[in-house]
Amino acid sequence: MSKKNCIAMLLAGGQGTRLYDLTESIAKPAVSFGGKYRIIDFSLSNCINSGIDTVGILVQYRPGTLTQYLGNGEAWDLDISNGGVHVLSPYATQEGGAWYEGTADAIYHNIEFIDMYDPENVLILSGDHIYKMNYARMLAAHEEKGADLTVSVIEVPWEEASRFGIMTADDEGRIVKFSEKPKNPDSNLASMGIYIFAWKALKKALLDDHEDPSSERDFGKNVIPRMLGEGQKLFTYRFDGYWKDVGTIDSYYGSQMELLEKDAPVNIFERDMRIFSNTNNLPPSFMGPGAKIKNSLVCNGCGLFAELEHSIMGSGSRVYDGSVVKDSILLPNAIVGRNCRVTRAIINEDIVIPDGSVIGSDDGEITVVGKNFFKEEQ
Amino acid sequence: MQDVFGLIFANYTGTDFGELLSKRTIASLPYAGRYRLVDFPLSNMVNSGIGTVGLIMPSNYRSLIDHVGSGKQWNLDKKIGGLFILPGTVYGTHGTTQKFTLSDIIVNHRYIERRSNQNYAIITSASKVCNVDYSDMIEKHIKSGRAVTFAYYKADGELKPLDTFMVNRSVLVSIINGYAGYSHLDLVDLLTKELEPSEIGSYVFEDYVINIETIEDYVKASFCLLDPMLHKKIFRGENSIYTKIQDEPPTHYSDTASVKNSLVSAGCIIEGSIENCILFRNVHVEEGASLKNCIVFQHGTIESGAEITNAILDKYVTATRGVKLSGGERRPLIIEKNTVL
Numbered sequence: 001m002s003k004k005n006c007i008a009m010l011l012a013g014g015q016g017t018r019l020y021d022l023t024e025s026i027a028k029p030a031v032s033f034g035g036k037y038r039i040i041d042f043s044l045s046n047c048i049n050s051g052i053d054t055v056g057i058l059v060q061y062r063p064g065t066l067t068q069y070l071g072n073g074e075a076w077d078l079d080i081s082n083g084g085v086h087v088l089s090p091y092a093t094q095e096g097g098a099w100y101e102g103t104a105d106a107i108y109h110n111i112e113f114i115d116m117y118d119p120e121n122v123l124i125l126s127g128d129h130i131y132k133m134n135y136a137r138m139l140a141a142h143e144e145k146g147a148d149l150t151v152s153v154i155e156v157p158w159e160e161a162s163r164f165g166i167m168t169a170d171d172e173g174r175i176v177k178f179s180e181k182p183k184n185p186d187s188n189l190a191s192m193g194i195y196i197f198a199w200k201a202l203k204k205a206l207l208d209d210h211e212d213p214s215s216e217r218d219f220g221k222n223v224i225p226r227m228l229g230e231g232q233k234l235f236t237y238r239f240d241g242y243w244k245d246v247g248t249i250d251s252y253y254g255s256q257m258e259l260l261e262k263d264a265p266v267n268i269f270e271r272d273m274r275i276f277s278n279t280n281n282l283p284p285s286f287m288g289p290g291a292k293i294k295n296s297l298v299c300n301g302c303g304l305f306a307e308l309e310h311s312i313m314g315s316g317s318r319v320y321d322g323s324v325v326k327d328s329i330l331l332p333n334a335i336v337g338r339n340c341r342v343t344r345a346i347i348n349e350d351i352v353i354p355d356g357s358v359i360g361s362d363d364g365e366i367t368v369v370g371k372n373f374f375k376e377e378q
Numbered sequence: 379m380q381d382v383f384g385l386i387f388a389n390y391t392g393t394d395f396g397e398l399l400s401k402r403t404i405a406s407l408p409y410a411g412r413y414r415l416v417d418f419p420l421s422n423m424v425n426s427g428i429g430t431v432g433l434i435m436p437s438n439y440r441s442l443i444d445h446v447g448s449g450k451q452w453n454l455d456k457k458i459g460g461l462f463i464l465p466g467t468v469y470g471t472h473g474t475t476q477k478f479t480l481s482d483i484i485v486n487h488r489y490i491e492r493r494s495n496q497n498y499a500i501i502t503s504a505s506k507v508c509n510v511d512y513s514d515m516i517e518k519h520i521k522s523g524r525a526v527t528f529a530y531y532k533a534d535g536e537l538k539p540l541d542t543f544m545v546n547r548s549v550l551v552s553i554i555n556g557y558a559g560y561s562h563l564d565l566v567d568l569l570t571k572e573l574e575p576s577e578i579g580s581y582v583f584e585d586y587v588i589n590i591e592t593i594e595d596y597v598k599a600s601f602c603l604l605d606p607m608l609h610k611k612i613f614r615g616e617n618s619i620y621t622k623i624q625d626e627p628p629t630h631y632s633d634t635a636s637v638k639n640s641l642v643s644a645g646c647i648i649e650g651s652i653e654n655c656i657l658f659r660n661v662h663v664e665e666g667a668s669l670k671n672c673i674v675f676q677h678g679t680i681e682s683g684a685e686i687t688n689a690i691l692d693k694y695v696t697a698t699r700g701v702k703l704s705g706g707e708r709r710p711l712i713i714e715k716n717t718v719l
Binding site for chain 2 (some may be wrong): 034035036075260268269275276277279281283284285286287288289291293294295296297298299300303312313
């Protein structure tokens with residue numbers, strides 16, 4: 001392998017427990033988003049749009065759909081001979097095997113993989129954020145400062161700061177303090193979970209961390225505080241675009257509904273910083289004679305024979321005669337039968353809503369219909 | 379894999395299509411919102427277990443080669459077999475409507491001889507829209523021991539040729555060698571003339587088939603897809619029709635959109651009203667614009683207040699504010715690529 005200036009390692013092993021039924025059988029990064037995308041599309045597209053052509057993808061929880069979706073990386077132009085997408089699963093050695101214990105542990109177990117590319121820098125990403133970001137600018141800032149670690153940060157409202165990992169920086173942007181979910185925050189710059197490490201510094205930190213039995217093997221809790229304590233050069237990089245962690249039903253729902261706004265904060269229509277997806281071969285959507293549609297997104301392969309308002313129809317989903325779907329998200333291949341009322345609901349992939357069902361309501365929590373929904377009702 | 383290689387003749391044109399075919403061939407004619415006609419023979423071959431397909435190119439090959447690429451979308455980018463781009467002859471450039479011109483196969487005789495690990499060929503054109511599986515025909519042809527089997531389909535109570543036939547490679551090679559000097563001849567005519575009637579079989583497909591020879595056929599073939607039953611027969615059968623992947627975002631419908639009985643591809647923005655339309659990707663229908671019985675190819679823009687009925691808008695056509703146009707139901711207006719109305 002020839003040497004790379006920067007490769008990315010994308011942490012995609014999380015379970016996403018707060019998405020409940022949506023992650024019952026697939027990993028969070030593989031959860032459908034915006035009709036035809038999956039959450040991981042945003043990070044992967046950002047990589048290729050930033051000129052990063054080598055991405056190690058660390059999988060662990062329910063990797064089936066995710067690895068199938070990734071394929072050889074072709075959908076993101078990441079099917080190249082010297083680099084591209086590499087799925088990195090936990091593995092066994094002659095000494096035995098173990099699951100990845102934490103974010104830092106996952107990278108620790110792939111030191112050999114990273115060394116293969118002998119990079120100057122390693123970009124660490126999560127596969128569960130919705131945003132468009134040019135990592136090349138962050139990398140340029142990182143190199144200009146000669147930093148050991150650059151943490152991408154975003155300004156959050158002061159009252160929410162105690163929910164995040166908060167970075168306190170001096171006038172130069174050098175991090176002087178890091179506090180995980182502080183009760184009394186002295187800064188409102190939240191870590192976005194996007195790091196660029198100088199590989200030499202990261203490798204040393206990982207090896208040191210591995211020797212520490214009390215460590216939870218986590219970047220935020222262990223590795224970054226350790227590097228800070230050692231007086232290494234840690235800098236912030238301010239990002240002022242749209243960034244959303246879609247780890248809860250509310251944020252997952254809200255972030256998709258924002259796509260329907262006139263000037264959507266993440267523009268999926270613009271051609272630069274385009275979001276790519278491993279898309280399908282479905283025919284154009286069929287809008288029947290009885291279709292009535294307002295402010296909605298519809299993908300290829302859909303069939304609409306009823307009323308749809310302020311909703312998203314995922315690839316191959318269908319809504320049959322006499323139904324009304326409002327403020328809802330149909331994931332790919334979800335089917336709403338005849339004469340149903342679906343309001344403020346998320347219908348998981350491949351779910352069939354029987355004729356005449358009434359799902360969700362105008363107020364209260366978002367209704368999530370997964371494969372256990374109808375079982376529980378009975 | 380079948381003991382069959384495929385050959386698709388694309389070096390011919392249609393009548394009456396006007397500007398639609400001035401820069402492209404029948405095989406690359408856009409269809410049904412995201413396809414081109416060549417997708418049907420290619421997908422049918424692949425869905426029938428044929429892994430080696432030769433595509434005989436027209437002289438104006440740009441749009442066709444751009445579309446098929448390496449054959450990846452049809453799983454034809456392979457080490458064993460795959461898609462072979464074969465040059466066509468000069469006859470195609472003269473606007474011939476003869477589909478199976480012998481010379482197109484003669485110039486490619488080396489390719490045909492080399493496919494010696496396959497004993498049969500299925501030869502087809504790009505003028506028939508259908509979702510069929512050749513497997514049964516293949517089996518019956520091989521069992522019959524005949525030299526050639528011509529395929530037919532049922533329409534309007536009669537049998538019509540499907541422009542598809544299966545022939546033994548040895549027969550094909552001997553015809554090529556025997557007629558090397560008579561290159562303008564039609565391969566189907568020759569096979570019928572050269573072979574004894576007992577060597578010629580027929581096979582009837584029960585599937586729904588749409589024939590596209592003229593602009594009227596094309597209009598009929600397009601709008602018939604607005605019947606959900608027919609649409610299902612072509613696109614939602616057991617096998618998929620594959621095409622080039624574009625990866626467009628979903629289509630956005632605004633609060634002011636009104637949509638009836640239409641096929642709409644991904645990446646469109648619909649703010650106006652459309653009825654009985656087929657829209658390709660990236661079409662923008664602005665608020666207050668109206669389209670009825672129209673086919674709009676990719677990147678069309680219909681500005682606010684424009685009203686268009688019975689028209690085919692080629693790629694990158696813009697209908698500016700207030701334009702009102704309508705064509706005939708059977709003879710729609712055809713608006714040339716890049717036109718600003």
